[in-house]
Amino acid sequence: MAPAAAARLPARVALIGFMGAGKSTVGRLLASRLRYAFLDLDAWIEGQRGQSIRQIFETEGEEAFRLLERDALAALASHRKVVIAAGGGAPMSEDNRAFFRDAATFYLEISFEEFLRRTAGSPDRPLRGRPLEELRALFESRLPVYRKLGVIVSSEGRTPPQVVEEILEKLKRRSRG
Numbered sequence: 820m821a822p823a824a825a826a827r828l829p830a831r832v833a834l835i836g837f838m839g840a841g842k843s844t845v846g847r848l849l850a851s852r853l854r855y856a857f858l859d860l861d862a863w864i865e866g867q868r869g870q871s872i873r874q875i876f877e878t879e880g881e882e883a884f885r886l887l888e889r890d891a892l893a894a895l896a897s898h899r900k901v902v903i904a905a906g907g908g909a910p911m912s913e914d915n916r917a918f919f920r921d922a923a924t925f926y927l928e929i930s931f932e933e934f935l936r937r938t939a940g941s942p943d944r945p946l947r948g949r950p951l952e953e954l955r956a957l958f959e960s961r962l963p964v965y966r967k968l969g970v971i972v973s974s975e976g977r978t979p980p981q982v983v984e985e986i987l988e989k990l991k992r993r994s995r996g
Contacts, residue, residue: 827994828853829923830899832986835965836927837907837958839937841974841982845927846904848983855900860909864891872906885912892918910964919968923993925986926969931958933975 832849834842843859850857861872864887868875875884888906892915895903903922909915929937931954949957970989974982 828900828990829993830901831895831922832902832990833919833922833924833969834902834904834927835907835910835919835924835969836974837929837934837961837965839934839941840907840927840929841937841979842904842927844979845974845982845986846902848979849986850902852983852987853900853902855902856898857902857904858895858898859904860888860891860895861904861906864888867891888912889914896921907961910968911961916964916968923990924969925989926965926971927974927982928965928971929973929975931955934958 832853832855834846834849836842843862846859847857849855864875864884865871868887870878872884875887885908888909889912892905892909895901896918905919910919935954972982972985972989
């Protein structure tokens with residue numbers, strides 16, 4: 820990225836989307852290209868708690884996890900030069916939406932079928948064990964929020980480097996405007 824464009828980069832870049840959209844993989848690559856730190860929100864919470872997300876869901880429940888997520892985002896709101904891969908449910912809380920509005924937020928979009936394919940056999944995803952109809956309803960309920968908060972970038976049928984290139988191009992255009 821040209822020095823002038825780099826000087827106008829956002830303090831924080833956030834990646835949102837449903838499970839399996841590629842937020843963590845794309846986030847690591849994007850952070851490297853921007854020379855930013857990378858933070859996976861779920862991994863950060865796991866590190867703070869010393870428990871996996873699945874364990875937190877099982878022992879304390881989803882509501883307690885969502886409060887941890889809210890507190891983590893509040894703590895990260897002052898961080899600069901960071902790419903954050905948010906958990907799929909993080910944007911659903913109104914308390915968290917200001918964080919995503921203040922960051923350069925990108926919604927990594929995939930279809931429901933692609934989500935199923937990418938997450939098949941992923942026991943570490945607590946919501947993945949729900950019945951198919953419930954998962955589809957959850958997926959569809961989140962779409963309007965994702966689309967409202969983030970610039971849409973399709974990650975379906977594309978490699979992570981291709982997705983990163985599109986995000987970089989959108990950031991470049993954003994910094995010009």
